[in-house]
Amino acid sequence: MKRLMIVDDSMVIRRRISRTHGLDGYAVVGTAEDGINAIEVARETQPDMITIDLTMPNMDGPEAIPVLASLCPQARILVVSALSDKATAIGALASGAHGFLCKPFTDQELRDALLELAQD
Amino acid sequence: MSKNLEQDTIEVFINSLAHFYQQLGLDEVEIGVPYLLDSNHPIVEDYTGIIGISGRRKGCVYYTCPQALLSYILLAMGEKDVTTDHLCDLVGEIANTIAGNARQAFGAEFMISVPVVIKGEPEKVSLPKNTRCVVIPTKWKFYQSIIVVALE
Amino acid sequence: MFFARNFGKYRAIVISVAMFIILDLGVLGLNFYISSQIASDAVNVNLAGRQRMLSQKSVKALLDYQNDLAQGASGADAYQEMLSSVALFDRTLQAFHSGGYTSDATGQEIFLAAVETPISIAVVEESLAIWKPIRRDFSRLERESNSGRPLLSHLVDIAKQNNLTLLKLMNDLTNDLESVAKQKSDTLRWIQASAITLAILNFFLILFHFIGQLRSSDAVAEFARKETQEILLTVREGLLLLDSNLIIGSQYSESVKAIFGDRDFAGMSFRSLLHNLVVGQDMTTTEEYIKLLLNEQVKENLIGSLNPLSDVEVSLPQANGGYAVKHLSFRFNRTIEDGKISHILVTVLDITETVALRQSLEAARNQQGLHTDALKKLAHLDSTTLSAFLSRTEQDLHAINDTLKDEAAEPQGYNAKLQNCLRIVHRVKGDAGALDLLQIATAAHHFEDQLQILQKTEGLQGSDFLPLTLSLNDFLQLIAELREISDLLQNLQPVQVVAESGAVTTEQIPLPLDEQPIMRLAKRIAQENDKAISVTFDAEEAAVLSAEQRILVQASVIQLVRNAVVHGVESAEVRLLAGKPPTGTIDVRVSLEADGLRVSVRDDGQGLNLKRLREQAEAKGLYSREVLDGFSRTRVMGLIFEPGFSTAAEANEHAGRGIGMDLVRTNVNKMKGRIRISNQPRRYCEISFLIPTSQLEDSLVAEAV
Numbered sequence: 001m002k003r004l005m006i007v008d009d010s011m012v013i014r015r016r017i018s019r020t021h022g023l024d025g026y027a028v029v030g031t032a033e034d035g036i037n038a039i040e041v042a043r044e045t046q047p048d049m050i051t052i053d054l055t056m057p058n059m060d061g062p063e064a065i066p067v068l069a070s071l072c073p074q075a076r077i078l079v080v081s082a083l084s085d086k087a088t089a090i091g092a093l094a095s096g097a098h099g100f101l102c103k104p105f106t107d108q109e110l111r112d113a114l115l116e117l118a119q120d
Numbered sequence: 121m122s123k124n125l126e127q128d129t130i131e132v133f134i135n136s137l138a139h140f141y142q143q144l145g146l147d148e149v150e151i152g153v154p155y156l157l158d159s160n161h162p163i164v165e166d167y168t169g170i171i172g173i174s175g176r177r178k179g180c181v182y183y184t185c186p187q188a189l190l191s192y193i194l195l196a197m198g199e200k201d202v203t204t205d206h207l208c209d210l211v212g213e214i215a216n217t218i219a220g221n222a223r224q225a226f227g228a229e230f231m232i233s234v235p236v237v238i239k240g241e242p243e244k245v246s247l248p249k250n251t252r253c254v255v256i257p258t259k260w261k262f263y264q265s266i267i268v269v270a271l272e
Numbered sequence: 273m274f275f276a277r278n279f280g281k282y283r284a285i286v287i288s289v290a291m292f293i294i295l296d297l298g299v300l301g302l303n304f305y306i307s308s309q310i311a312s313d314a315v316n317v318n319l320a321g322r323q324r325m326l327s328q329k330s331v332k333a334l335l336d337y338q339n340d341l342a343q344g345a346s347g348a349d350a351y352q353e354m355l356s357s358v359a360l361f362d363r364t365l366q367a368f369h370s371g372g373y374t375s376d377a378t379g380q381e382i383f384l385a386a387v388e389t390p391i392s393i394a395v396v397e398e399s400l401a402i403w404k405p406i407r408r409d410f411s412r413l414e415r416e417s418n419s420g421r422p423l424l425s426h427l428v429d430i431a432k433q434n435n436l437t438l439l440k441l442m443n444d445l446t447n448d449l450e451s452v453a454k455q456k457s458d459t460l461r462w463i464q465a466s467a468i469t470l471a472i473l474n475f476f477l478i479l480f481h482f483i484g485q486l487r488s489s490d491a492v493a494e495f496a497r498k499e500t501q502e503i504l505l506t507v508r509e510g511l512l513l514l515d516s517n518l519i520i521g522s523q524y525s526e527s528v529k530a531i532f533g534d535r536d537f538a539g540m541s542f543r544s545l546l547h548n549l550v551v552g553q554d555m556t557t558t559e560e561y562i563k564l565l566l567n568e569q570v571k572e573n574l575i576g577s578l579n580p581l582s583d584v585e586v587s588l589p590q591a592n593g594g595y596a597v598k599h600l601s602f603r604f605n606r607t608i609e610d611g612k613i614s615h616i617l618v619t620v621l622d623i624t625e626t627v628a629l630r631q632s633l634e635a636a637r638n639q640q641g642l643h644t645d646a647l648k649k650l651a652h653l654d655s656t657t658l659s660a661f662l663s664r665t666e667q668d669l670h671a672i673n674d675t676l677k678d679e680a681a682e683p684q685g686y687n688a689k690l691q692n693c694l695r696i697v698h699r700v701k702g703d704a705g706a707l708d709l710l711q712i713a714t715a716a717h718h719f720e721d722q723l724q725i726l727q728k729t730e731g732l733q734g735s736d737f738l739p740l741t742l743s744l745n746d747f748l749q750l751i752a753e754l755r756e757i758s759d760l761l762q763n764l765q766p767v768q769v770v771a772e773s774g775a776v777t778t779e780q781i782p783l784p785l786d787e788q789p790i791m792r793l794a795k796r797i798a799q800e801n802d803k804a805i806s807v808t809f810d811a812e813e814a815a816v817l818s819a820e821q822r823i824l825v826q827a828s829v830i831q832l833v834r835n836a837v838v839h840g841v842e843s844a845e846v847r848l849l850a851g852k853p854p855t856g857t858i859d860v861r862v863s864l865e866a867d868g869l870r871v872s873v874r875d876d877g878q879g880l881n882l883k884r885l886r887e888q889a890e891a892k893g894l895y896s897r898e899v900l901d902g903f904s905r906t907r908v909m910g911l912i913f914e915p916g917f918s919t920a921a922e923a924n925e926h927a928g929r930g931i932g933m934d935l936v937r938t939n940v941n942k943m944k945g946r947i948r949i950s951n952q953p954r955r956y957c958e959i960s961f962l963i964p965t966s967q968l969e970d971s972l973v974a975e976a977v
Contacts, residue, residue: 012206082223093578102224256735
């Protein structure tokens with residue numbers, strides 16, 4: 001069972017990801033609405049998989065990702081964001097994320113992305 | 121003549137919204153016939169998410185819809201908790217997604233703000249003065265919502 | 273791991289070389305062994321030969337000793353020689369028999385192995401049997417020196433008796449040992465020869481086998497290289513490989529040169545390739561993106577949407593020294609070798625044409641700006657007329673917007689919308705044409721085009737209207753600009769004109785049924801259609817019309833005149849052949865009749881051709897042949913007022929859209945009027961309508977109030 005953490009400032013998106021059908025092998029172990037919260041939750045829950053938005057209040061994705069990556073070196077990080085600025089997204093990936101999924105997305109797209117991410 | 125309203129820009133907004141609905145499995149959404157609107161008299165429904173646009177193009181795009189429709193979308197997403205907070209969150213997310221996708225199409229010179237969500241209160245919607253906006257009516261089941269594109 | 277992977281490939285050569293070495297070592301070992309054997313055999317042969325000599329030497333010394341004694345000499349020398357020869361012979365023979373030491377020619381002690389061949393063994397046995405008693409006698413002679421004359425002569429006798437036998441035996445031994453040595457060296461030679469043969473065979477095997485293999489693998493490699501080369505020469509895409517330092521590899525497609533100029537790109541950095549093309553932040557973002565692809569932990573499939581160079585506009589230097597603006601699309605893919613990312617394959621596509629096509633379509637949508645001749649025309653117009661026209665057009669356009677806005681069920685609702693918009697815009701076009709405002713007429717014409725495209729669209733949807741809505745916005749913008757100009761012009765008009773226009777107080781200023789615009793329009797259309805016409809105008813009675821009615825009548829007359837010029841009046845040649853004057857006449861007449869006001873437009877052209885009208889209606893699919901056959905003459909003529917009916921072959925601004933006459937009918941209906949057509953083929957056609965008195969009175973009353 002993979003341990004999934006969801007980081008997004010939108011409650012709707014958090015709930016949507018956690019309810020995605022067909023993610024049988026995943027258990028949502030934590031959610032967070034900004035980077036600061038995400039770091040706390042990650043420290044406690046040690047997730048295997050993290051989905052994270054880029055634009056969030058307090059601490060945004062690009063700031064949080066390197067911290068999360070060093071905190072949970074085993075975790076695969078998927079950036080889930082509306083594509084607004086490629087350079088920011090690339091920077092986020094370079095700082096430790098593993099993949100990018102553009103909002104809006106279907107259940108299928110999310111499933112595929114998480115599966116792809118889980119592969120070695 | 122006027123290059124204020126470009127078809128491409130608006131099509132991106134329309135497609136983004138249609139895409140948003142589709143992604144939720146609400147694929148019977150109908151796009152109505154677009155029409156012009158005097159920016160001095162904006163139309164708003166119960167909930168409105170506004171994204172400011174700056175850079176090469178200036179103005180804003182907003183998505184406004186009745187509470188009932190938002191509630192339905194939430195339910196369609198499997199969300200049973202239909203509180204005001206959730207509704208505001210959702211309308212903001214829709215506006216953000218629409219504008220975010222436009223930015224993908226038009227590049228970094230097309231800068232977008234974080235969504236401002238308002239409930240009712242049309243006086244709080246300030247559009248660029250003395251321009252005409254394009255209204256794109258959309259209909260899902262019998263609920264109507266609109267995207268308003270106001271670019272200088 | 274390396275060996276395990278490569279052993280398969282080189283297995284044969286490794287085995288061959290190993291065999292070669294083993295063979296050589298074996299031959300060398302044998303050589304050593306047999307050589308040492310041969311060396312010891314040679315010693316044996318020598319010693320056997322010496323035995324021969326010693327046997328004779330002993331006998332001779334014995335005889336000399338006997339002679340010396342007989343002659344009274346001491347015989348000491350012979351005696352000593354005899355003893356040493358006998359001792360050496362005995363020692364050597366013993367050694368031949370059972371192995372042991374003896375001394376060689378130089379006096380050195382050497383070990384002698386016992387003989388092994390049956391012949392030698394037999395010879396040595398036999399020799400010993402003969403020798404042992406002789407040896408015993410010699411020993412006795414030695415012990416009892418000087419005293420044993422009889423013994424000496426006995427010994428001489430025995431020696432003489434056995435001398436030849438012993439010599440023969442030693443000779444046999446020598447021969448046998450010699451033949452053994454020869455046999456061994458023969459074996460050695462044979463082994464050497466076969467080993468060399470085997471080695472040579474092995475060498476040739478290696479040579480032929482591997483040369484063949486190398487040749488075929490070279491051929492395969494060459495074929496692959498050629499194939500790659502061919503691909504690289506012919507692909508349209510620019511293909512190149514980047515290593516982890518973003519350096520371009522030695523092989524790239526010919527198209528790379530076509531895109532970036534004829535240079536050698538091998539070893540160049542990707543940054544230099546894009547130098548001046550992609551600058552600053554974009555270049556950095558691109559490098560970051562490629563580094564992401566090189567990063568094993570990032571999933572290639574999950575970052576495609578982040579490619580910053582999916583469409584870039586660049587200025588590329590050309591062979592002629594100039595620059596060309598091109599649009600390039602770059603794609604980046606990993607190439608995997610042994611499960612590791614080895615290179616980035618860059619695919620460059622020139623999408624300039626695609627983009628240009630897209631842009632030209634966009635440009636076509638953006639209508640032209642104001643022209644100076646349009647300004648001149650505006651200046652010539654009466655400012656009141658112009659501003660009245662502009663306000664009304666603006667209202668019309670807003671009416672179109674309201675039509676768009678009205679909720680409608682598709683598809684019937686959409687078609688009704690389109691029909692409604694067509695009617696409105698056609699009137700705008702007519703009015704604009706009449707005022708000679710070409711720019712507005714053109715804008716209206718484009719708008720009509722778009723409406724008609726939508727009419728033909730299958731499965732029409734709301735979003736299909738977007739270009740129309742945007743055109744409407746442009747149209748409104750044009751009117752707003754013209755209004756600004758009109759306002760400026762109004763300020764320039766003489767004071768008395770302002771005073772005159774000031775007399776008109778109604779907000780919506782009606783156009784009088786004005787001769788001039790209609791005449792101008794008729795002339796222009798005639799000119800464009802290569803026809804000669806003259807228009808007579810008698811419209812005094814129009815004064816009884818209300819402002820609204822005057823607009824409707826003016827618009828209808830414009831359509832009827834247009835119809836008369838395009839469809840009625842023939843070209844000068846045709847007219848002359850028909851016995852008519854070359855110039856066609858169009859009479860516009862407004863006259864009061866008993867039951868109302870009649871507005872008529874009459875031309876002396878070819879008249880309506882009923883047969884053609886029927887055919888047209890059938891071809892347009894408006895009615896079936898059977899239904900049309902059942903139509904009366906009047907009903908057939910009435911077809912020209914039906915929406916979508918037109919007999920002109922090709923639509924232009926003036927006629928042929930089948931809208932104009934539809935508009936007339938709508939206008940007449942609004943005034944509760946009736947249309948009448950009198951027609952004589954090849955002579956004339958008169959279309960008129962009667963506005964009933966009731967309508968006139970109503971409007972008069974309305975105006976009074």
